[in-house]
Amino acid sequence: MSVTTYQNYIGGEWVAAKSGETFESRSPADADVLLGRFAASGAADVDAAVTAASEARASWRRTSAIARANILHKAAEILASRVNDVGRELTIEEGKTLKEGIGETGRAVQILRYYAGEAQQPDGEHYPSANPNTLLYTVREPVGVVGVITPWNFPIAIPAWKIAPALAFGNTVVFKPATYTPLLAVRFVEALAEAGLPPGVVNLVTGSAGGVGDPLIDDDRVTAISFTGSEPVGRSVAKRVSARGGKVQLELGGKNPAIVFADADLDHAVNHLVSGAMWSSGQKCTATSRALLDASIADEVTRRLTERIGGLATGDPLADSTQVGPVISDEAVNRILGDIESAESEGARLLAGGSKLEGDGRERGNFVAPTLFGEMNPESRFGQEEVFGPVLGITTVKDMDEALEIANSVRFGLSASIFTSDLGKAMHFINGIDAGIVHVNAETPGAEPQVPFGGYKSSSSYSREQGKSARDFYTQIKTVYVDLPSPA
Numbered sequence: 139m140s141v142t143t144y145q146n147y148i149g150g151e152w153v154a155a156k157s158g159e160t161f162e163s164r165s166p167a168d169a170d171v172l173l174g175r176f177a178a179s180g181a182a183d184v185d186a187a188v189t190a191a192s193e194a195r196a197s198w199r200r201t202s203a204i205a206r207a208n209i210l211h212k213a214a215e216i217l218a219s220r221v222n223d224v225g226r227e228l229t230i231e232e233g234k235t236l237k238e239g240i241g242e243t244g245r246a247v248q249i250l251r252y253y254a255g256e257a258q259q260p261d262g263e264h265y266p267s268a269n270p271n272t273l274l275y276t277v278r279e280p281v282g283v284v285g286v287i288t289p290w291n292f293p294i295a296i297p298a299w300k301i302a303p304a305l306a307f308g309n310t311v312v313f314k315p316a317t318y319t320p321l322l323a324v325r326f327v328e329a330l331a332e333a334g335l336p337p338g339v340v341n342l343v344t345g346s347a348g349g350v351g352d353p354l355i356d357d358d359r360v361t362a363i364s365f366t367g368s369e370p371v372g373r374s375v376a377k378r379v380s381a382r383g384g385k386v387q388l389e390l391g392g393k394n395p396a397i398v399f400a401d402a403d404l405d406h407a408v409n410h411l412v413s414g415a416m417w418s419s420g421q422k423c424t425a426t427s428r429a430l431l432d433a434s435i436a437d438e439v440t441r442r443l444t445e446r447i448g449g450l451a452t453g454d455p456l457a458d459s460t461q462v463g464p465v466i467s468d469e470a471v472n473r474i475l476g477d478i479e480s481a482e483s484e485g486a487r488l489l490a491g492g493s494k495l496e497g498d499g500r501e502r503g504n505f506v507a508p509t510l511f512g513e514m515n516p517e518s519r520f521g522q523e524e525v526f527g528p529v530l531g532i533t534t535v536k537d538m539d540e541a542l543e544i545a546n547s548v549r550f551g552l553s554a555s556i557f558t559s560d561l562g563k564a565m566h567f568i569n570g571i572d573a574g575i576v577h578v579n580a581e582t583p584g585a586e587p588q589v590p591f592g593g594y595k596s597s598s599s600y601s602r603e604q605g606k607s608a609r610d611f612y613t614q615i616k617t618v619y620v621d622l623p624s625p626a
């Protein structure tokens with residue numbers, strides 16, 4: 139079978155890395171499946187991309203918002219026409235189930251449509267002035283060249299929710315996708331290119347963090363960087379970008395709690411705990427990783443969770459019957475198994491899973507059994523740190539105050555859920571929880587494009603993505619005083 143070699147997209151052309159080198163993308167479900175070869179880029183490629191983005195800046199900024207919106211609409215329709223094929227490639231490249239892969243691709247379409255609309259919304263405000271002869275208003279202008287650094291776990295939705303608003307509001311982009319999922323990045327950029335985006339407005343450079351990420355982060359011409367990924371990398375990105383006076387936005391980890399009270403619909407709560415913790419193999423920064431169960435129903439819910447999580451069908455993500463696919467890499471398997479071991483050594487009680495899965499072809503991929511622990515000590519490492527895998531820990535709580543105290547005891551604050559039929563309890567929780575996103579009677583993951591997305595504390599950088607908040611990051615404000623000539 140012939141294997142395609144994919145290239146960078148710079149200044150409107152598909153071009154190989156200057157070094158001529160490539161890297162491979164293989165399926166995490168089966169290392170024998172090679173999706174393609176991709177440009178292993180370096181500083182010279184980043185330089186060419188940033189130059190192209192800088193040169194395209196002035197004319198893209200002058201392009202009307204309506205014309206920009208029309209291109210985003212067209213890209214949405216192109217991607218929509220390919221949603222099943224691209225969704226399938228997403229599943230093969232990233233490993234989430236086919237339903238999730240197609241669902242995520244549909245979400246990218248929705249995001250493109252949303253920002254096509256958002257581009258046409260008001261871009262400033264008019265104010266009264268102390269001087270009756272002064273016309274006083276603000277206008278939002280693009281920040282310039284934006285560097286977009288994205289993770290592998292949402293290989294098309296996250297690029298869409300960073301790149302679509304950047305373009306809608308008149309910026310040009312250099313896009314560095316995760317090395318595990320370059321094909322999905324190519325598919326997204328193809329849709330934009332085919333929609334008629336002018337050369338240089340979006341540039342794709344594939345390659346490693348050292349080869350591509352570092353020169354992009356440190357390039358003075360890149361005025362803003364939007365990053366989603368791990369906390370240590372994000373913190374270092376922020377330090378470097380801030381040190382050179384750039385604008386930066388981070389989306390990092392989570393240790394998201396879901397609290398279940400006795401008055402909840404328990405069937406519903408169990409369904410959402412399982413999906414929140416296990417879909418996409420738990421590899422979402424919004425995944426449910428802590429189940430805080432009211433003491434009166436803890437045994438019953440634990441029993442049901444053990445049965446459900448122990449029975450999840452884990453295997454080929456393309457198969458209809460599969461509920462949980464692989465994790466992203468061999469290193470991820472080892473890291474997650476290490477976390478499982480350390481949870482046990484800290485006294486958590488293993489109730490389901492806990493090991494690598496082989497057999498039925500799974501030995502060619504990276505499969506970890508969906509894992510459930512009881513008696514998670516909230517102060518232990520397991521109770522505090524993100525696992526980023528199919529692992530859920532249970533802690534029993536005696537009341538709302540204890541639940542909130544434990545929920546808020548971690549340094550993250552991305553998403554949180556409460557399951558209850560008592561409105562008073564729900565409101566108490568909503569007001570008391572340190573989280574950027576709160577769900578009542580629903581799982582912790584999920585992000586609709588029309589509302590802000592982001593976390594409290596170490597989960598983000600006190601800025602928000604998506605919704606109308608995206609305009610805050612991707613624009614700067616010009617305040618204009620027009621002193622009118624004295625009336626005749």
Ligand code: UN1
Pocket residue numbers: 289291292366389421422423424425582583584585
């Ligand atoms: C979701 O919950 O559907 O990297 C989106 C992540 C988050 C996105 C979660 N930034 O997992």
